Amino acid sequence: MELLSIQNVVNGDNMAYFLIIGATLIIILSYMFSIISQKTAVPSVILLILLGFFSKKIFNIGIEDVNWVFPLEILGIVGLMLIVLEGALDLKLSRERWPMIWKSGLIALVALFVNVFIFTFGIQLIIGNLDFLTAFIYAIPLSIISSAIVIPSVNQLEEEKKEFLIYESTLSDIFGLILFYAVVNNVHTTEATTIGINVVANLAGTLVLSVVVGYFMIIFFQRINTQVKLFLFISVLLLLYAVGKVFHLSSLLIILVFGLILENRHIFFFGPIKKFLRENQVTQVLNDFKLLTAESAFVVRTFFFFVFGLSITIAGIFHTSVMLGSLVFLVLIFVVRWGLFKLIVKKNFMPEVFIAPRGLISVLLYFAIPEEFVINDFNTGILLFIILGTSITMAWSLVHYKLGKGGRMKKLAEVRSSFLKGHKTEETDSENEDKE
Template sequence: MEGVSAYYILIGAAIIIIVSYLFNLIAKKTNVPSVILLISSGYLAKELLGFNFNEADWFLPLELLGIVGLVLIVLEAALDLELKKENLKQIGSALLVSALSLFFNTFLLAIGIQYFIGNIDWLSAIIYAIPLAITSSAIVIPSVSGLPKEKKEFLIYESTLSDILGIMFFYLLLENINENGATMIGVNIISNIGGTLILSVLLSYAMIFAFQRIRSDVKLFLFFAVLILIYDIGKLFHLSSLLMILVFGVILENRKLFFFGPLKKYLIEENVSKVLVDFKLITKESSFVVRTFFFFVLGLSITLAGVFVPKILLLTAYFMVGVYGFRWGLFKVMFRKNYFPQFLIAPRGLISVLLFFAIPIEFRINDFELGILTLSIIVTSIVMAWALVHDRLGRMGRIKRVLPLLKVVKKVGLSREDEDKTSRQSDADE
């Protein structure tokens, strides 16, 4: 990158954002996820322009974009979660699916890593498996906008909860790895989650209190800065930082439920609702920009040489069969019918990359190829794209089949209406 003019970098950044916007339009029309197009364009740009990156070059940009993107994506999802009685059953189902899928996928892949890669202890295999076991909300949320409301909401809940549970599982395992006994680890995990929840609620009340009273025109990015600060400080103190972001977003969106009784007098609803509209818009816009650059940079980092390795292809095939087989069985038992395309929507993405490179040096596996990460992201995204396109075409076909019937019904209705008018006119003449 030495010797490259700042103007060229800005031109490139502007083109990437414009192209990403066009990809979003294409995604809405075709249901092909925009992230596949972004990753592909990043890879093509690297090949055409002759960029030569190694891991050290792109790890820091990916990590920074990943952290900011993670906070924004979870916040965006949390601000869309309405805690209503009719939603509780769906949230409970999403929590069960995300938890069962996470733990099953982790142990399934850990077994596969030990078998296909070889000479790996059980703990290291689990640590490597967790990032690949998480469904990426960064890919799911923008991709399912064309689905019916109930299916879309379920997938948003499931992917967001999968992110949160996966990150908590990953860091709690690393932070308690030297503890003696499962009981001690369990106590630490429960106390960590409990302490984080209490702190999250208190911070959320304090931030909403400040949120509604700051009169300055420049305040929305101030809150983003505070949220990033809270997230990073929480990580330094080994707290479940993502849970704090989720709690803040949920309390802000459902403030009337949390500001009850004597707390009501501390909520200035008019001020909050007025600012919240802009806050949601900026969150969505910022999430779009960060997500765009993250997946484009990920495309720049891809090397196909590490993908077409026999053991990587076999491990990926084994994992994909296990993941989708388990999801099919789980969805069939829980929902019995109408579970397509949901069971095929389980992409890997931002979280997988972010956690993959957060694995401590002492647990790094020299023989573990990055191709498994790349291939998992590509394959799961392609499967999701096929499912969404197939579902869209199926719904369009059903609409076309129903249209002639609707026309007949309409004609029958009109003819009956004409008969009624004629009858009324005859009665009037008489």
């Protein structure tokens, strides 16, 4: 019996209603996946990818029926901005947190470069007769940790571990984007000094612009008195992000810095500029803004990973060279992380060492590779294998951390403590009754 074909059910007269039904069901299921994730520690994004993949099979949606690149790119751009903003609004800055911040940034930077060079030589071995620059460009998307997967997946971890992973994944996104566009925009530049100056100027200029925009936006934010303003605010941020990308700036840095300034405004508004901060007005709307950002990120993330699941074709994964090469890449990713965590963090780095998923940012950069570097010999199964492999490893580590030996011992200790406390209370009550 053939699978139900969606084309046989949907026609021009009821297309709009079926799209509404489908969209609402996806959101409802995504909400259920979030609950499942809280109970089991299995990341909801993996369930969304599986939902998209099996929906394609059930409704017989052919990969040739739709061009998935454009909707994935739009959803990815908006989703990445909202997810980084959501993460930044949860980050606290303080002197005590500084060691955690620089350690997470150092791990993100070193791991990125080490993985890029490993993947570059690996891709050259798999494909053969491939120049170093092209392999290098293809290696960058595979080397960046996806904050879009990390941020919604680590809510159940302790605050310190959660903040570490948010910083690391966000900075990995930023460093990866800087590296990718530094290479792509300077492919015809032969002098390393010129490339270095361009990168430093871009980063410094974006950082200065980010701070100025952050202050201006907060002052502007607190002076709007109309009821409808939160989506206006997100729209302005998205506009700045998109315009920055058009001019090859590190736009993600603008979003991160703005979120940090807004959440830690008591640090940034000091001395003479403190008079420009209206704490009461900001506090009144900040909670609503955080809620709107989280809800918007949830919806966009839901549809991105669902559509990504629709676009998946697993045939390319089962090529021997793809499987062996991708497995070696996966092992090396976590060997490098283990070494860096052992050297820099030194202790108590479980499950962080296994939380390095590839995802949204990898897909975005893969589609952004300039046409002159696109090669037909690169099997997208490598990208898919790395995304699924790192995500499954992350899911395993979170589940093991929550329900593994340490988790069971912790639960046992809590039960034992509760039992002893209850037993002692019963003994005390019994003694009081005897006295009476």
